[in-house]
Amino acid sequence: MTILGRSIQATASAVLLASLAAAPAVAQTVLTLDEHAIGEIDPAKATDYADSILFYNLYDTLVIPEAGGTEILPHLAESWSIDGTTYTFTLRDDVRFLSGEVMEAEDVVFSLERMIALGQGFSSLFGGVIESVEAPDPQTVAITLSGPYAPFLGSLVRLAVVDKDTVMANLEDGDYGEMGDYGQAFLSTTSAGTGAYSIDSHDPQNLTVMAKNDEYFLGVPEAAPDIVRLQYSIEPATLRALITRGELDIGDQWMAPEIKAAVAATDGVGLGTEAGISSFYLKLNNQRAPLDDVHCRRAFAHAFDYESILELTQITDDIAFGRPAHGPLPLGLLGADEGIPTGRFDLDAARAELDLCQYDAGDFQIQLNWVAGNPIQERIQLMMQLNLGQLGFDTTITTTPWAMFTELASSAERTPHVSPVNFILTTPDPDSMLYTMYHSDAAGTWASVDWVMSDEVDRMIEAGRTETDPEARAQIYRELGQKLVEDQVSIFAYELVGVFPIRDVVHVPALQEAGQTYSVQGMNFMFREMQMQ
Amino acid sequence: MMARRFQSRAWYRFSAEPMAVLGLVLLAAITLAAILAPFVTPFPEHASSFVDFRNMSQPPSASHWFGTDLVGRDVLTRVVYGYRISLTVGIVVLGLAVPLGVTLGMIAGYAGGRLGAVIMRITDVFLAIPALVLAMAVLGVLDRTLINGLIALAVLWWPWYTRMVYNQTRAIRNEGYVVAAQVVGASHSWVLFGEILPNLVPSILTKFTLDLGFVILVASALSFLGLGVEPPTPDLGSMVAEGAGYLPDMWWMPVFPGLAILLVVLAFNLVGDGLRSMFGDGM
Numbered sequence: 001m002t003i004l005g006r007s008i009q010a011t012a013s014a015v016l017l018a019s020l021a022a023a024p025a026v027a028q029t030v031l032t033l034d035e036h037a038i039g040e041i042d043p044a045k046a047t048d049y050a051d052s053i054l055f056y057n058l059y060d061t062l063v064i065p066e067a068g069g070t071e072i073l074p075h076l077a078e079s080w081s082i083d084g085t086t087y088t089f090t091l092r093d094d095v096r097f098l099s100g101e102v103m104e105a106e107d108v109v110f111s112l113e114r115m116i117a118l119g120q121g122f123s124s125l126f127g128g129v130i131e132s133v134e135a136p137d138p139q140t141v142a143i144t145l146s147g148p149y150a151p152f153l154g155s156l157v158r159l160a161v162v163d164k165d166t167v168m169a170n171l172e173d174g175d176y177g178e179m180g181d182y183g184q185a186f187l188s189t190t191s192a193g194t195g196a197y198s199i200d201s202h203d204p205q206n207l208t209v210m211a212k213n214d215e216y217f218l219g220v221p222e223a224a225p226d227i228v229r230l231q232y233s234i235e236p237a238t239l240r241a242l243i244t245r246g247e248l249d250i251g252d253q254w255m256a257p258e259i260k261a262a263v264a265a266t267d268g269v270g271l272g273t274e275a276g277i278s279s280f281y282l283k284l285n286n287q288r289a290p291l292d293d294v295h296c297r298r299a300f301a302h303a304f305d306y307e308s309i310l311e312l313t314q315i316t317d318d319i320a321f322g323r324p325a326h327g328p329l330p331l332g333l334l335g336a337d338e339g340i341p342t343g344r345f346d347l348d349a350a351r352a353e354l355d356l357c358q359y360d361a362g363d364f365q366i367q368l369n370w371v372a373g374n375p376i377q378e379r380i381q382l383m384m385q386l387n388l389g390q391l392g393f394d395t396t397i398t399t400t401p402w403a404m405f406t407e408l409a410s411s412a413e414r415t416p417h418v419s420p421v422n423f424i425l426t427t428p429d430p431d432s433m434l435y436t437m438y439h440s441d442a443a444g445t446w447a448s449v450d451w452v453m454s455d456e457v458d459r460m461i462e463a464g465r466t467e468t469d470p471e472a473r474a475q476i477y478r479e480l481g482q483k484l485v486e487d488q489v490s491i492f493a494y495e496l497v498g499v500f501p502i503r504d505v506v507h508v509p510a511l512q513e514a515g516q517t518y519s520v521q522g523m524n525f526m527f528r529e530m531q532m533q
Numbered sequence: 534m535m536a537r538r539f540q541s542r543a544w545y546r547f548s549a550e551p552m553a554v555l556g557l558v559l560l561a562a563i564t565l566a567a568i569l570a571p572f573v574t575p576f577p578e579h580a581s582s583f584v585d586f587r588n589m590s591q592p593p594s595a596s597h598w599f600g601t602d603l604v605g606r607d608v609l610t611r612v613v614y615g616y617r618i619s620l621t622v623g624i625v626v627l628g629l630a631v632p633l634g635v636t637l638g639m640i641a642g643y644a645g646g647r648l649g650a651v652i653m654r655i656t657d658v659f660l661a662i663p664a665l666v667l668a669m670a671v672l673g674v675l676d677r678t679l680i681n682g683l684i685a686l687a688v689l690w691w692p693w694y695t696r697m698v699y700n701q702t703r704a705i706r707n708e709g710y711v712v713a714a715q716v717v718g719a720s721h722s723w724v725l726f727g728e729i730l731p732n733l734v735p736s737i738l739t740k741f742t743l744d745l746g747f748v749i750l751v752a753s754a755l756s757f758l759g760l761g762v763e764p765p766t767p768d769l770g771s772m773v774a775e776g777a778g779y780l781p782d783m784w785w786m787p788v789f790p791g792l793a794i795l796l797v798v799l800a801f802n803l804v805g806d807g808l809r810s811m812f813g814d815g816m
Contacts, residue, residue: 236778258590258603264781312586372759375778379584379604382765386582397764398677 003327017152024291024450029532031225031506033238033250033525037232038204042187043160044115049121049252049424052522053230056209059160059193060217061110062089062141063153066430066517070334072153072428074163076194077141080153085145086133087152088409093139095217097163103194105135110164112143113183118524122426123208124442125155148466150473154429157351157520163192180353196220196528197228207231216528223531225506243269243501251501256375257315271319276332277519278424279325282380282491283450285419287412291358297488299357300418302350306343306490309380315499322494326436327481330495333430333519334470335477340485343492350391354465359390367416369408372401377420384418409478412451419449422496424521430477435461438484450490457483467487498524507531538646546811553807559800567616579606582765595786603775608785609764611767612793618768619797622752624684629687632739634694635733639696639725642702653699659692665754672760679762682755686748697740701733713810735812742808746801753794769794 035050046055046121062077066161074080077089095103112133113121133144134346144154158237167183174181186192191199196216200209208230211234212220234242236259242248245265251263253274264271282304290296306324313322327340368384370377385395400408406412426432436447439461460480467473485492502508509516509531518524547553571577575596586603593600599608641652659667671685705711706729714728753770757760762768769790776786 180710194754237780256603256779258779258783308586313588375775378764379586379589382582382604383584383586385765388583389582397665399759 021334028468030227030229031250031387031530031532032229032231032251032506033246034231034234034248035252036254037105037206039206039208039230039232040121040188040204041191041199041202041203042184043121043162043193044123044187045121046158046160048425049521050230050232053525054208054521055160056195056523056526057197057228057528058191058195058199059162060195061094061161062156064157065154065463065519067510067518070154070332070428070519074113074422085148087143087145088380089141089143091141092138092217094167097166097194098168098192098198098213098215099163100367101163101165103140103161103163103525105141106138107164108141108159109133109135109159109344110167111162112159114162114167114179115159117176117179118182118184122155122158124157124436125151125427125432126371135414148468150465150468151427151429151431151523157427157523160193161334162187163194166192189465196526199226199300200489202515210358210378210527217383218528220528221531224283224410224528225530225532229528243503246503249503249506253321253498253500254374255501257313259500260501261315268504269317269523270502270512271503272500272502272508272518273319274500274511275494276330276495277521278323278422278496278498279328279330280423280493281328281423282384282492282493283419283421283449284488285412285415285417285451286489287451287453288415288417290357290361291417292365292485293357293359295353295357296359299350299353300384300388301343301488301491302346302353303384303391304343305383305387305432306437306493307344308383310494312379313494313497319499321497321499323497325492325495326334326483327434327492328490329430329477329481330425333425333433335430335474335481338479339478345387347390350387352481354391362394364393366393366395368395368397369405369416369420370397370399370420371405374420374422378418381418384483384493390408409446409449412443412453415449415451416490421447421449422439423447424498425495425519426521428519431461434464434477434480438489446462452484452487452489454487505533507533543811547807549673550807550810551805552803553587553810554808556800556803559796560804563616563797563800565635566613567620570610570613570617574607574610574613576607576610579610580765580767590779590783599789600783602772602786603779608772608789611771611772612790614767615769615772615790615793616765617750617799618679618762619749619794622679622686623748623801625683626686626690626748627741627744627753629683630690631694631737634688634691635698635730635737637691638695638698638731639702639729641728642699643706643721643725645703649699652695656692656699659689660696662689664689664751665758668751668755668757669760672755677760677763679766680692682752682761685755690744693744694740695738697736701736702729705729705732719759735808739805739808739812742801743805746798746805747803750794750798 015498039054039265040046040051041054043055043059044051060076063072064075064361066073076092076095078092080087080089091105111177116127129145132144133293134142136142170186171180171183172185194215197210198213200211202208210228212226239251240259240263243251244266263269284291284297284300286292310322313320324342326338326342329336331338368381370381381397385397388395423433438457440453440458442448451484460476464473465474467476500511509529539709566573567671574728583606586599588605589603591597591601597607602608637652641649666690668685672681675681711728756768756770761771772790773787779786
C-alpha cells in the first residue's frame with residue numbers, strides 16, 4: 001500500500017509539475033480517507049457505507065434530501081407533480097455526463113429499468129412498486145406506481161442516473177438478452193454519471209482515486225479537493241499512525257473510541273459527527289427458543305446495562321458515539337417518538353420476566369455474536385454474558401466475519417440468539433429502516449436478524465407505506481414503534497452517532513457544522529461540499 | 534546403583550549449564566503461578582465473566598501492574614490465567630501427537646518394506662502442508678472450540694516424531710541386543726517397546742521439551758488469527774491480537790501477554806537445550 005501510495009504521490013507530483021509548466025501555478029489538493037472494503041462503484045449495487053460515499057460523488061439523483069432535515073428537494077429533476085400514483089418529473093436541461101452527452105429522460109428510464117432488472121443493492125425500493133416508467137419527451141419522466149407508496153420520493157435518492165449511451169456502447173455478454181450484462185462489467189471499473197467526481201482508478205479491496213469533474217452542472221467550488229483517495233480496510237494501528245502523521249485526513253467511524261480519543265488529542269485533528277440517522281440494536285432472534293417468548297426477550301432487554309454502555313460510548317467530554325434510544329427510530333425521523341421510554345437495566349425486573357417465560361434459563365446455550373472488526377460489539381457482548389450469567393443463562397460469545405454474518409442471517413435456525421446491528425438510514429424515509437428490518441418479506445438479511453415475522457407488524461408497515469398524509473403516517477409509525485418496544489423484538493441499545501476523526505486540512509460542513517447533516521448514509525461525504533484549508 | 538550414578542551424572546551435566554537451570558526455574562515459577570492462579574493473582578474474578586467499564590483501558594498502576602483491558606479486566610490476572618491454557622495446550626497436544634508419532638515411526642522403521650513406505654509417505658504428505666494452513670483447515674471444518682484447536686495442532690505435530698523415530702529405529706534395529714531379543718523369541722511388541730523405545734527416550738524427551746514451546750507459539754498464532762479459545766477465557770494469543778489494534782496508545786494490552794509468551798517459550802527452549810547436553814550429543 002505504501003508503495004502504491006508513493007507511486008500515486010509521484011504521479012500526482014508529475015501532474016503537478018506538468019501543470020506548473022503549463023501556466024497558472026495551482027497546487028492540487030488531495031484528500032485521503034478510509035472506509036471498510038469493498039468499494040462497489042456500480043450504483044445499482046451500492047449498499048454499504050463505502051458504496052454510498054462513492055455513489056453520491058460519482059452520480060446524481062433526481063432529488064436529494066435537505067441538509068439537516070427530511071424534506072425532499074429538486075436535484076437532477078427541476079420540479080415534479082404528483083397525480084394519484086403518477087409522478088411526473090421535469091428534468092434540468094443543463095446536466096452533462098462525463099462523456100459530454102446531455103442527460104435526458106431516457107437515461108432516467110434506463111437507469112431505473114437497469115436497477116430493477118439487476119435486482120441488487122437497493123432495488124427492493126423500486127421492484128414491485130413501479131408499474132411503468134416513460135419518457136414522453138427528453139425533459140420529462142413519468143413514473144406510474146402500482147399503488148400508493150408514500151416513501152417513493154425519498155426512495156429516489158437511491159436511483160443514480162447513468163449514461164445510457166455510454167453503457168450501451170460497453171455492453172458485454174450476459175444474462176439480460178439484448179442488454180447483455182447490462183453494463184455490469186463496465187460500471188464496476190469506471191463511472192458513467194454526472195457526478196462532481198470521476199474515477200481515476202479503482203481497486204475495490206484497496207483504493208479508489210477520484211478526480212474533480214470541472215463540468216459538473218452545479219459547479220464544484222475551488223476549495224473542494226482536486227483529488228480524493230478512498231482507501232479500504234486499513235489495520236487500526238496503521239490507520240491511527242496515518243492520521244497522526246498527516247497521511248490520512250478523515251478516519252472511519254468504526255475505529256475504536258480509545259483510538260479516536262487518542263488521535264483527537266493530537267494537534268490538527270478534530271472529530272466530526274453524524275447524528276440522527278442511525279441506531280444500534282442488539283437483535284434477538286424472535287424465532288428461536290427461548291427468545292420466541294416475549295417474556296424471555298424482555299428479560300434480556302432488562303439485562304442490558306444501558307447507562308454503562310452510554311458511558312462506554314463517550315469519546316471525549318462532549319462527544320459520544322451513542323445517545324439514548326427511544327424505540328426503533330432515531331429521533332428526528334418521521335414517526336420517531338420521544339415518548340417511548342429508553343430501556344432500563346434492572347436484573348430484578350429481568351428475573352420477574354424470566355419467571356413468566358415458559359422456558360428455564362438453564363436449558364439453553366445462548367449464542368452471543370459479534371462482527372469481526374467491531375471491537376465495541378465484543379465489549380457489549382461481554383457485558384451481556386456477565387448479566388445473562390446472573391440470570392442463569394449459559395452463553396458463548398462468537399465472532400464472525402461480515403460475510404459469515406450475512407450468511408447466517410439467511411436462515412432463522414442459524415441466526416445466533418443475539419446479534420449486534422448498526423443500521424444507518426439508506427433513504428430519508430423511515431420506511432427504508434422499518435421495512436428492511438421488520439417486514440416478513442424482507443426477512444433473511446443482516447438487517448432483519450430479529451426475525452419478527454408478525455402479520456400485525458407487516459400490516460402496520462404496509463399501512464405506513466400506503467398512507468400519503470404525513471401526519472397520519474407519523475401516527476402509524478409511532479404506534480408501530482410502541483408495538484415493537486412492547487413486543488421487545490430487539491434490544492434498542494442506543495442511537496448511533498457516527499464519529500469521524502478529521503484533520504484540520506479539510507472542513508466538512510455536513511459533519512462539523514450543526515444542522516448540516518444529511519439523513520442518508522454516504523451523503524455527508526459529498527466531496528464537493530468539503531473545503532480544503 | 535548404576536541408575537543412580539547415571540542420574541547424578543546427568544544432573545551434573547544439566548546443572549553445569551546455568552541457562553538450563555534458569556529455564557527450569559522459570560518453568561517451575563510459571564507452572565506454579567498457573568496452578569495457583571486463584572491465589573496469586575490480584576483479581577481472580579477477572580479471568581471469567583467480568584465487566585467494569587469505569588476501569589477500562591487503564592495504564593499500568595499500583596493496583597493493576599499490567600494495566601486493564603477494554604472492559605476493565607486486570608491484564609496481569611489474565612496473563613497468569615492465560616498460562617493455564619497455554620500449558621494445557623502444550624501438554625495435551627504433545628500428549629496426543631507424541632505416542633501416535635512415536636508408535637508409527639517405530640513400526641515403520643522396524644517393519645520397513647511396504648508397510649514402512651506407506652506410513653512414511655503419509656507422513657511426508659502431512660509434512661508437506663504448512664502447519665498453520667493445516668490447522669486452519671481443520672478448524673475451518675470443525676467448530677472453533679478449544680478441543681478442536683488441540684486436535685488441529687495434534688494433527689500437524691505427530692509426523693515430526695514419526696520421521697525422527699523412524700530414522701533412529703532403522704539405525705538400531707540391527708543392533709546386537711535387538712537381534713538377540715528376536716533370536717530368543719521375543720514378540721514384536723516386546724522388541725518395539727521393551728528394547729527399541731527405551732533407547733529413543735532421550736531424543737524424544739528433548740524434542741518434547743523443545744516442542745512444548747513451539748506448540749504454545751503456534752497455538753498463540755492460531756488464536757491471534759481468531760481460531761482459539763472462546764471468551765471470556767483468557768488466552769495469551771487472543772490478548773495480543775486484540776491489543777495489537779490499540780498500539781501504541783494502549784501498549785500494555787498486547788505487550789505483556791506477548792512477553793508472557795516469549796518467556797514460556799524461552800523457558801522450554803532453555804530446558805530443552807539443557808536436556809540435549811545432558812543426554813550427550815548425537816542429536
